Every structure is written in C-alpha cells, then in structure tokens.
Amino acid sequence: MNSTRTFVIAITWALLSTPLVGAQDLSRYREFQIGMNLAAVAKQANKKPSEAKVIHQRPEVIQELEWQPQRFLDSSPQADPVKEVLFRFYSGELFRMSITYDWYRIGGLTKEDMIEAISAIYGTAKPTAQIIRPSYHLDSANEKVIARWEDSQYSLDLLQPSYPSTFRVVLVSKQLEALAGAAIAEAIRLDEQEAPQREVERQKKQAEEDRADLEKARLVNKATFRP
DSSP states (O other): OHHHHHHHHHHHHHHHOOOGGGTTOTTEETTEETTOBHHHHHHHTTOOGGGSEEEEOSSSOEEEEEEOOOOSOOOSTTSOOEEEEEEEEETTEEEEEEEEEOHHHHTTOOHHHHHHHHHHHHOOOBOGGGOOOOTTOOSOTTOEEEEEEEOSSEEEEEEEOSSTTSOEEEEEEHHHHHHHHHHHHHHHHHHHHHHHHHHHHHHHHHHHHHHHHHHHHHHHHHHHOOO
C-alpha cells in the first residue's frame, strides 16, 4: 500500500515539475512563465491568439485563453494529470495561470500528498493560518486555500474547489493581478453605470428595426392585397 502511494506521488511530482533550472521559480509552471505575451503563450499551447476570449475591453483589456493538454484518452500512469489550464492576460501580458487537475488522474491523493509534491518543486509552503486573500482575488469564494508558496513578486496557491474530488493550482504576479483586479472592478462599475442608457438604446434600435420590418411587409402586402 505504502509503495503504491509513493509511486503515485512520484509520478504526480514528475508531471507537475518544471525544468530543473526553474526550481522554486514561482513565476513558472512547466514551459509557461508569468509575463509572457499572448502570442507566446498561444504558440506554446498550440493555440491561436484569436482563440483568446475578451473579458473586458476597458479600462484595460482583460483576456482569457483556455488550454486542455490532454489530446487523447491515456490510461497509463504517466498520463498528464492536468485537465485544463486557464491563462489570464492584462493588456496582453500573462498575469495568472489556473491549473485544474483531472480527478481520474489524481484520485486518492490527499491534500498532504499534493502539498508534498508541489513543495518538492517550489519549496516550503506557507502555513494556511497566515494566508490572507486580497479583496480583488479572482477565485470563487467557495474554494478553500490549502497551501501557499510565495515570494515578494509571485504567489502559488493550492486550492480545493467546492467539489472536493480534485485540486487547482493558481500562479499569479502580485503586481499584475492587483492592476488587473482594479481594472476589472472599474470595468464592472462602468458597465453598471452605463447599463440604463444601453437599455434605452437597445429598445430604440429594436423599435426602429420593428418599424422597418413592418414597412417592408406593408409595401409587399399593399401591392397584392384584394379586399
């Protein structure tokens, strides 16, 4: 039993690991690094930059790019445990990576196993009692922070979603995430402030389109109508 568990942990550690030169580099996850531009990330993930989704356009452009590394079903122990990675960009610069693991690949692993595996790469985790989530954090309130690794510029959180069968890892640039959080808050404020006027304009446009359709129908029907 212990040998099997050790083997699973070793495999998970190998799959989580970045190149050796990036050991304890909290800005890097595998071949991706915080600060990369959208084009570089898309190329590395074999995606097109145009596949990125625009979340907000003002006051700064916030984009998301989703990547699912599992190209096909692989039942081998060496299969990639990552289900999906969500990259977020602030003005075209990568500031956040959110990695969700496939519970089929990590089934049975405890939070202690995950902390041990990640600590082998990024060093000693910060005690959970010391974790303070900033007001602008972009994670669900239902997710629990299990452990954190951080330095002055970057942080890596191990999260457990409300459905406790899997885990998620989030790497961020503290500076860029703060800027992005402020930009997102401002974008939401502007949207809410302008919502009434947009609704008035929408209704006006709809009324004009309805009148145009009605006039078309009138011209057609007038020419053919016989009482």
